[in-house]
Amino acid sequence: MRRNWRCIGTLRRIEEHERAGVLVATNAKVVKRLLASRYTVVSALLTPAWLEQLEPLLRARPEDICIYLAEQKVLETITGYKLHQGALAVGKIPPQPDFETLLNHSPRPLLLAAAEGIASAENLGAVVRSCAAFGAHF
Numbered sequence: 001m002r003r004n005w006r007c008i009g010t011l012r013r014i015e016e017h018e019r020a021g022v023l024v025a026t027n028a029k030v031v032k033r034l035l036a037s038r039y040t041v042v043s044a045l046l047t048p049a050w051l052e053q054l055e056p057l058l059r060a061r062p063e064d065i066c067i068y069l070a071e072q073k074v075l076e077t078i079t080g081y082k083l084h085q086g087a088l089a090v091g092k093i094p095p096q097p098d099f100e101t102l103l104n105h106s107p108r109p110l111l112l113a114a115a116e117g118i119a120s121a122e123n124l125g126a127v128v129r130s131c132a133a134f135g136a137h138f
Helices: 014-020 028-035 048-060 072-079 099-104 121-134
Strands: 022-025 041-046 066-069 087-092
Touching: 014 022, 022 028, 028 041, 028 048, 028 087, 041 048, 048 066
Parallel strands: 041 066
Antiparallel strands: 022 087, 041 087
């Protein structure tokens, strides 16, 4: 079966993944979460041991997943760095809802926060922490 998505050049260029509309789960814990999620799973690159462990989750998926098997050293050659685990998977990033849809499906009353012209990552961090503390919706 042919897939209509381009190959990912490297695992270290996340912006390339976003442009391609995919996310890469690069360790077993994240692969498990991806397989248990509502996101579409495109493919998995696994060692035989991880295939055995993840097989129930893979079989439970509604889509056809391209599964590639390789030994640990081959995975490390393909990815370009030493893997601590032998499991990778690619999923599709779902389309983001527009603001009106988010507003219509959010609980009331709404708490919104807006910021403009923040020049310091520390200041942005303070805004994000405050939003989390006060339960901001947006």
